[in-house]
Structures are given as structure tokens and as C-alpha cells.
Amino acid sequence: MDPPAAGSGQPFEYDATAGSPSRLRLGGRLDVHAVEHVWGVLRREAKQLGAGGSPVVVDVSGVEYCDGAGAALLHALEQDLARAGAEVRMEGVGRMVQEQLTPYRELDDMEPARDGSGRGGGSGLLDGVDSVGRAAYSLFGFVGELTRAIGSALRHPRQVRWGDTLRVAEAAGFQALPIVSLIAFLLGVILAFQSAIAMRQFGGEIFVANLVAVSLFRELGPLMMAILLAGRSGAAFAAEIGTMKVNEEVNALKTMGLDPVRFLVLPKVLAGLLVAPLLALYANMIGLIGAAVVMQGFGIPWVAFFNQVTSALSASDLFSGLVKAVVFGLVIAAVGCLRGLQTGSGAASVGLSTTSAVVTSIILIVVLDGVFAVLFYHLGV
Amino acid sequence: MSEARVDNAKTLDRDVVIRVQGLTMGFDDFVLMRDLDFEVRRGEIFVILGGSGSGKSTLLKHMIGLLQPQAGHIWVAGSDITAAEGAEREAILQRVGVMYQMGALFGSMTLLENVRLPLEVHTDLPREAMDAIARSRLQLVGLGAFADFMPSEVSGGMQKRAAIARAMVLDPEVLFLDEPSAGLDPITSADLDRLIQRLARTLDMTIVIVSHELASIFAIADRVIMLDKESQGIAAEGDPAVLRDTSTHPWVQRFLRRTDSDEERPA
Numbered sequence: 157m158d159p160p161a162a163g164s165g166q167p168f169e170y171d172a173t174a175g176s177p178s179r180l181r182l183g184g185r186l187d188v189h190a191v192e193h194v195w196g197v198l199r200r201e202a203k204q205l206g207a208g209g210s211p212v213v214v215d216v217s218g219v220e221y222c223d224g225a226g227a228a229l230l231h232a233l234e235q236d237l238a239r240a241g242a243e244v245r246m247e248g249v250g251r252m253v254q255e256q257l258t259p260y261r262e263l264d265d266m267e268p269a270r271d272g273s274g275r276g277g278g279s280g281l282l283d284g285v286d287s288v289g290r291a292a293y294s295l296f297g298f299v300g301e302l303t304r305a306i307g308s309a310l311r312h313p314r315q316v317r318w319g320d321t322l323r324v325a326e327a328a329g330f331q332a333l334p335i336v337s338l339i340a341f342l343l344g345v346i347l348a349f350q351s352a353i354a355m356r357q358f359g360g361e362i363f364v365a366n367l368v369a370v371s372l373f374r375e376l377g378p379l380m381m382a383i384l385l386a387g388r389s390g391a392a393f394a395a396e397i398g399t400m401k402v403n404e405e406v407n408a409l410k411t412m413g414l415d416p417v418r419f420l421v422l423p424k425v426l427a428g429l430l431v432a433p434l435l436a437l438y439a440n441m442i443g444l445i446g447a448a449v450v451m452q453g454f455g456i457p458w459v460a461f462f463n464q465v466t467s468a469l470s471a472s473d474l475f476s477g478l479v480k481a482v483v484f485g486l487v488i489a490a491v492g493c494l495r496g497l498q499t500g501s502g503a504a505s506v507g508l509s510t511t512s513a514v515v516t517s518i519i520l521i522v523v524l525d526g527v528f529a530v531l532f533y534h535l536g537v
Numbered sequence: 538m539s540e541a542r543v544d545n546a547k548t549l550d551r552d553v554v555i556r557v558q559g560l561t562m563g564f565d566d567f568v569l570m571r572d573l574d575f576e577v578r579r580g581e582i583f584v585i586l587g588g589s590g591s592g593k594s595t596l597l598k599h600m601i602g603l604l605q606p607q608a609g610h611i612w613v614a615g616s617d618i619t620a621a622e623g624a625e626r627e628a629i630l631q632r633v634g635v636m637y638q639m640g641a642l643f644g645s646m647t648l649l650e651n652v653r654l655p656l657e658v659h660t661d662l663p664r665e666a667m668d669a670i671a672r673s674r675l676q677l678v679g680l681g682a683f684a685d686f687m688p689s690e691v692s693g694g695m696q697k698r699a700a701i702a703r704a705m706v707l708d709p710e711v712l713f714l715d716e717p718s719a720g721l722d723p724i725t726s727a728d729l730d731r732l733i734q735r736l737a738r739t740l741d742m743t744i745v746i747v748s749h750e751l752a753s754i755f756a757i758a759d760r761v762i763m764l765d766k767e768s769q770g771i772a773a774e775g776d777p778a779v780l781r782d783t784s785t786h787p788w789v790q791r792f793l794r795r796t797d798s799d800e801e802r803p804a
Contacts, residue, residue: 192661223708228669255739259676269682501689502644
């Protein structure tokens with residue numbers, strides 16, 4: 157039978173006649189739209205016809221057009237009748253119906269290539285231990301390679317890709333100035349305003365300068381800068397390297413004899429080391445300006461505010477903040493790159509790597525901040 | 538576009554599924570192809586041929602409405618896809634299936650879920666039926682046993698076949714295949730050719746293929762058009778074997794006979 161054009165033909169119709177044998181006659185267009193309506197109805201009819209094991213003839217000679225959904229219905233009817241114990245015979249099977257039914261029948265005898273879903277399975281505890289072990293191995297390997305690359309860069313600075321480093325530093329540092337300015341300014345404003353209200357009760361508004369300066373330089377400046385750097389640049393590093401991994405560009409580097417850590421990671425880590433303290437310093441200055449603006453409203457002039465700031469700050473405040481910023485910069489860039497290199501395959505993996513880079517960086521920043529607090533206390537810094 | 542052309546398109550021959558009229562395509566000021574005119578008939582296997590960079594895939598993207606032409610119109614199943622918007626555009630797209638060059642499977646879904654997705658979006662079938670149809674389509678391309686695999690767990694050729702299964706799961710009137718055989722081994726490629734012929738012959742599917750796999754083209758194509766970068770137009774149109782034997786166009790000869798310009802042509 158020549159197949160009619162898709163979209164043409166009589167509407168689908170069927171009738172069921174009980175007897176010996178019972179007959180289920182189908183005709184017209186057996187397409188997805190017909191199947192949507194009759195899937196449940198026809199299968200119930202078939203089960204009733206086949207009940208008791210009487211023979212059933214499914215007559216499809218009137219079917220003018222059959223698509224994949226139509227074949228799915230015919231196959232389901234066959235199976236329902238067979239399960240009910242009926243002897244099934246299909247009559248009037250044209251070429252189109254035959255072609256459409258073939259893959260369904262082939263699947264009946266087929267074993268899946270693997271049991272279970274593609275998404276894991278297996279014993280939870282062993283998988284957990286295995287994944288932790290692999291992550292630790294990968295982390296130590298990465299730290300080792302990065303240390304070696306930094307050592308090599310110190311010994312042979314001309315081998316470093318300074319062009320890439322400056323390009324990354326520009327993207328991570330210079331292009332971050334607007335958002336860092338906004339957040340730092342607002343932080344200074346909020347800190348100054350909240351503390352000035354309390355200090356005014358004791359006539360000590362001028363000491364707001366001490367509070368804001370020490371808080372910003374020792375804690376909040378580096379911390380806020382680090383969170384912004386993780387969100388902007390750590391995520392970007394993971395996405396960039398992750399996409400390269402998915403596109404097999406990282407493999408291409410390896411086969412060309414280029415070490416991905418030296419080629420891709422080192423410029424980003426050096427850029428992170430470079431821009432993090434500068435951004436922290438910049439954030440501190442802008443935060444102080446925000447606080448000074450608020451203090452104008454409390455009758456503290458600019459000169460008095462900044463005199464108080466210079467007298468309140470010591471070299472150790474500046475030093476401790478900058479050391480933290482350098483370490484945060486190193487950690488954020490390294491974690492971003494590590495997560496990028498750990499990317500699996502497919503677009504979803506890049507998303508996971510990016511999320512993981514930001515989350516891991518922020519957790520490490522907070523933990524390291526606590527470690528620094530204890531360390532500086534014992535060192536008397 | 539002139540009114541005459543619109544009227545002409547409205548009275549499309551029932552056997553013409555796609556009509557391209559006066560199509561000029563390119564990017565910004567750059568013109569890739571100028572004033573293309575051709576038709577694709579119902580149930581035929583139509584191949585768009587051309588060298589690298591001649592605009593084959595770009596033409597296909599125009600035919601499925603992903604790109605807007607600089608001039609001209611394309612009618613797909615009776616509707617102008619270059620002007621269609623909203624529900625009309627969606628209705629046209631439901632009648633076509635597309636396999637992209639790299640497969641474009643969703644990496645977060647199994648092969649079964651990838652193939653089932655168009656059914657979930659466009660039909661109200663019960664889940665059991667959708668699963669059965671998706672599995673049968675995977676089986677049709679030889680991947681019935683791999684339904685629960687993730688795309689990253691199968692080879693590039695298998696991903697391509699799964700993409701074909703996804704493209705045809707709604708039994709579209711027109712199936713567009715962008716480089717279906719590229720990167721496949723000869724046996725899989727020959728199986729795919731047979732599948733394409735089966736779809737066209739038994740299910741009345743119209744198949745538009747972008748390719749430069751000559752063995753495959755000679756085996757399955759009913760008609761080809763050859764895009765020529767130099768002249769920014771169609772260098773030849775017709776049965777590929779006939780073109781190979783009779784065309785006097787030097788570029789067509791070089792392409793179909795795989796001869797160098799200075800090399801003597803084989804007898």
C-alpha cells in the first residue's frame with residue numbers, strides 16, 4: 157500500500173466485537189493525536205476481549221497511516237492480549253504498520269546494555285569512600301603541580317605567560333572596580349551609620365573612625381573582596397577551563413606537550429595573587445570614604461575623620477589584611493582552576509564546576525579567616 | 538517580496554513540501570548566497586551539497602527558521618517560515634525534525650530522556666506510551682540497548698544516531714539532517730543510509746540532508762543542489778549520478794568525480 161501523505165486520510169475509528177474469535181478492528185489515521193485519546197480506552201477493550209483466553213483478531217487493514225505512537229498502541233494491545241492469555245492474530249498489516257512495529261518487536265527480545273539507570277547506582281558507602289579518595293588524590297596532585305609551576309615561574313620568570321596573566325588581571329581586577337566600589341562604599345556607610353548611632357549616646361562619634369578603619373582593614377575589606385572575587389573570577393575560571401575540557405582543548409594542550417597547569421592555571425593564579433591585595437586595599441579606601449560621608453552628617457569633618465583613621469591604624473592592621481587578601485586570591489584562583497580541570501563532559505558539568513568553585517572558595521575563605529584570626533592573635537599581630 | 542510571489546506560494550503544489558524563493562543569505566554586509574530558488578518534493582531525499590564554507594549549514598538554519606534571510610522567502614509545509622511568528626511558527630516547527638551536526642543532545646539527560654523530550658512537550662500521551670515510542674526510535678537507529686546511558690557514556694557516532702532518533706520521534710513531515718554520516722564508520726554509515734531510505738519510502742517522510750559524503754549521496758539522494766561559493770548560487774541541481782556523468786560545470790565535475798583541476802578526469 158502506498159502511504160498517504162502525512163496530515164491526510166480518514167479520522168481514526170475502531171470497533172470491538174466479542175465472539176470466537178473476537179475482533180478488534182482499527183481504521184483511518186492511527187497517529188499521535190488519535191493515540192492520545194484512545195490509549196487507555198482501547199487497552200481496556202483489549203483486556204476485556206482477551207479475558208478468558210479466547211482468540212482475538214486485531215484487524216488493521218483499514219489503517220491508512222500509522223506513526224510511532226500508533227505502533228506503540230498496537231504493540232501495547234498485542235502485549236495486553238497476550239498477558240490476558242488470548243491467542244492474538246494481527247490481520248491486514250500493511251508495509252507502513254509493519255515498518256513501524258518492527259523496532260517494538262525487536263525490543264521485546266533485547267537485554268539492556270547495562271542494568272539500572274545511567275545515573276549511578278551501586279553501594280552508597282563504597283561510592284562515597286571512592287569519590288572522597290579520588291577527590292583527595294586529585295586535590296593533592298593539583299596542589300603539587302601548582303607548587304611546582306609556581307616554583308618554576310620564580311626560577312624562570314621569562315617562561316610565564318605574562319600577556320595572559322595581565323589579561324586575566326585586567327578582567328579580575330580592573331573590571332571588578334565598579335562592583336567593588338559600590339559594595340565597599342555601602343559597607344562603609346552602613347558600618348559608620350550603625351556604629352555612630354550607638355556611639356552618639358556616649359559622645360564618642362569620633363571613635364567611629366577607629367571602628368570602621370580597623371574593621372575594614374583587618375576583616376571586612378579582604379573578606380568582602382574575596383567573596384566578590386570568588387563570585388566573579390573564580391566562577392569564570394572554572395567555566396572557561398571547564399568548557400575547554402568539554403571541548404577537548406585541554407587534551408589538545410597535553411598532546412602538544414603543554415602542561416595545562418603551567419599554560420592555563422599559572423597565569424590565573426598569578427593574576428589572583430596580584431589583584432586580590434590591590435582590590436582589598438581599594439575596597440578599604442572606598443569604605444573609608446563611605447564612612448566619612450556619613451560622619452559629615454554627625455558633625456565630624458573630613459580632616460578630623462581621616463586624622464583619627466591614621467592614628468587608629470597600625471602597620472599590623474594593614475599587613476594582616478593584605479596577607480589575608482593574598483592568600484584568599486591564591487585560594488580563589490586555584491579552586492576555580494581545579495574545579496575547571498575536574499569538569500566531566502557535557503554542558504551540565506560546566507555548570508556544576510562553576511557552582512562548586514564558588515561554594516568551595518567561599519567555605520575556604522571563611523575557614524581561613526578563622527585560622528588567620530587565631531594565628532594573628534598568637535603572633536600578636 | 539512581490540505580491541505575485543506570495544500568491545504563487547499559497548498555491549503550492551501539494552507535492553512540494555519546501556519552496557525557497559529568491560533567498561539571499563549572509564551575515565551583516567557579507568553575502569554568502571544570492572537569489573536561491575529551489576523546491577523539495579514530498580517523500581524525496583534531497584541533499585544540499587557544497588564545499589566547506591559554501592553555506593550548506595547556514596541554508597539549513599534558514600530553512601528551519603533559526604536565521605533570517607537578507608531577502609527572499611522559504612515556505613515549509615505551506616507556511617512562510619521567514620515571516621511566521623508565535624503559534625504559527627511553533628506549528629511549523631512541530632512538523633519538522635532536525636538533527637544538528639554535533640548531535641546537540643542534552644548532557645544532563647539519558648538518551649531515552651533526550652528522545653522522549655519532544656513527546657513530553659508536544660503531546661498528551663501517557664508516560665508509558667512516551668517511553669515505548671522513545672525506546673522504539675532508539676531501537677530504529679540501533680541504540681535500543683543504550684536507552685539508559687548518558688550522552689557522555691556513548692561514542693560520537695552513537696550520539697549522532699540518538700539525535701536522529703530524537704529528530705524523528707514526532708514522525709515529522711520533514712526531517713533535516715546536518716552531516717548525518719560525518720564521523721561514522723562505513724558500516725554504521727551504510728546502516729544509516731538504509732534507515733534514511735526506509736523513512737522516506739515507507740513513512741513518506743521528506744528528508745533534507747546537508748552532506749559532502751559522496752558515497753552516501755550517490756546511494757540515497759533522489760536530488761541534489763550544489764552550492765558554489767564562487768558564483769554565490771546553485772551550480773547544479775538534479776540526480777547526483779546524472780550530474781556526475783553529464784554536467785559540464787568544471788566545479789561540479791571536480792566535486793563529484795573528486796579530480797584536481799589539472800588532473801585528467803576519469804573515464
